[in-house]
Amino acid sequence: MARKYFGTDGIRGLTNTGAMTAEMAMKVGMAAGRHFLRGEHRHRVVIGKDTRLSGYMLESALQAGFTSVGMDVTLVGPMPTPAVAMLTKSMRADMGVMISASHNPFFDNGIKLFGPDGYKLSDEDELAIEAAIDGDVALAPSGEIGRAKRIDDARGRYIHFAKSTFPSDLRLDGMKIVVDCANGAAYQVAPEALWELGADLVQIGVNPNGLNINDKIGSTHPEALSAAVIAHQADIGIALDGDADRLIVVDEKGRVIDGDQLMATIAAGWARAGRLAGGGLVATVMSNLGLERHLKAQGLGLIRTAVGDRHVLEAMRRRGYNVGGEQSGHIILSDYATTGDGLVAALQVLAEVCRAGAPASEVLHRFDPLPQLLKNVRFSGGKPLENxxxxxxxxxxxxELAGRGRLVIRPSGTEPVIRVMAEGDDPAQVERVVDRICDAVRAAV
Incomplete structure (x- = not known):
């Protein structure tokens, strides 16, 4: 069934338009709250947000919606998406909400929903909530309206959790780390956790003002991190995105290490320790063919899914894998978290660097990626891929690419563009193939 409001990762859009108005947020709170009123206990929802200016507006609207149907609200303030998922489960809440548009600019925002188990909602739950948004939701009697309270120690709870995932026999003493929090949700928790583990820290992207989240900084703009690592002669750099569910690393030479290399590093370490489940990892169709070849050489497998960390997680749960993610840096370590967690993934990467006692450039460069080219073709309507x-x-x-490369063509889930990606051993061939397909799509639209 076609979705009206939910996309690949919750509800998202330009604030104060469409689905991102205060009125719509209140309706989402009413619909989702009523959907999760199951049983006779007092029901509770945990609400977190990133640092966007519009977060105040949406937080208040969601609070009104949830309390109006009889659900108590627990507010945790600016917190990473994975922290909200963790707190939802640990506090025995009936659901969780993260107000964030992830790596998008400040003028966008979104609403991500989690069930009581800390996992993102199923298709069935989302469709039921969509139907209720456009219908009549029963309000609570006057004496049963929900209450709201703010939890002051939520930050400390998440820091303690994140630190517990780092091996107890290791410390970060003597390691100079640049941490870039994208002026987003992790601007307090990530530096604190790293400092408590002994790191010598240089902090950037830790001064949010409501408008500068992801602005030329963070995991989608690693140039700032690379420059800081070189300038401070750091051992490694860590960049998170606006809601801290994504990780990109920079080595001591200022070179960017993407999610494919990081997953390969974590998988190798966990395989060596005998804790890698499934005999490999799960990644999307966008992960480089070099990763697949590297894993095969190590006796490990690769399961590919459609784009989106939700699809990765579904495959991990279904097949029994505990490492998965995306080239963009969404890394899911299901031994610890129910969603991508940039800080927890970073701590696993740092553990590998510590154990190796070698520079990050040597530890994290696991394979030579094949030349990969991605181009987008915008269209205004129709279905050009059916032409x-x-x-x-x-x-x-x-x-033409058979045996020498791969081709991935898909419509974007968030904007009207066709994404054309090819990779192969011959970069000139890859470019010719991509251009030829893009020209055909343009002609069709």
Whole structure:
């Protein structure tokens, strides 16, 4: 069934328009709250947010919606998405909400929902909530309206949890780390956790003002981190995104290490320790073919899914894997978390560097990625991938790359563009293939 409000990761859009108004947020709170009123106990929702200016507005609207149907609200303030998921489960809440548009600019925002188990909602739950948003939701009697309270020690609870995932026999003493929090949700918890583990810290992206989240900083703009690592002669750099569920690393030479290399590093360490479940890892169709070849050489497998950490997690749970993620830096370590957690993933990477006693550039560069090219073609309507001429060009390209590369073509889940990606041993061939397909798509639209 087609979605009206929910996308690949909750509800997201430009604030004060469409689905991101205060009125809509209140309706989401009413619908989701009523959906999770199950049983006779006092019901509770945990609400966190990142540092966007619009977070105040949406937080208040959601609070009104939840309390109006009889659900108590626990406010935790600016916290990473994985922290909200963790707190939802540990506090025995009936659901959790994260107000964030992840790595998007400040003028966007979003609403991510978690069930009582800390996992993102199923398709069935989302469709039921969508239906209720457009319907009539029963309000609580006057004496049963929910209450709201703010939890002051939520930050400390998450810091304690994150630190507990770092090996107890290791410390970060003597390691100079630049941490970039994207002026987002982790601007307090990530530096504190790293400092408590002994790191010599340089902090950037830790001065949010409501408008500067992800602004030329964070995991989607690692140039700032690279420059800081070089300038401070640091051993390693860590960049999170606005809601801290994504991680990108920079080595001591200022070179960016993406999610594929980081997953390979963690998987190798866990395999060595005998704790890698499933005999490999789960990644999306966008992960580099070099990762797949590297894992195969190590006797490890790779399961590919559609784009989106939700699809990765579903495959991990279904097949019994405990490491998975995306090239973009969403890394899910299910031994610890129910969603991607940039800080926890960073601590596992740092543990590998500590154990190796070698520079990050040597430890984290696991394979040479194949040349990969991604281009987007914007369209205003229709289904260009169903055009016969486009299908023919794609089929010819797949034949040309057979055995020497891969082709991934998909419509974006968040904007009207067709994404065309190819990778292979011959970069000139990759570029020709991508351009040919993009030209065919443009002609079709």
């Amino acid at each position: 016969e001429a486009v299908k023919t060009v794609i089929a010819e390209a797949e034949t």
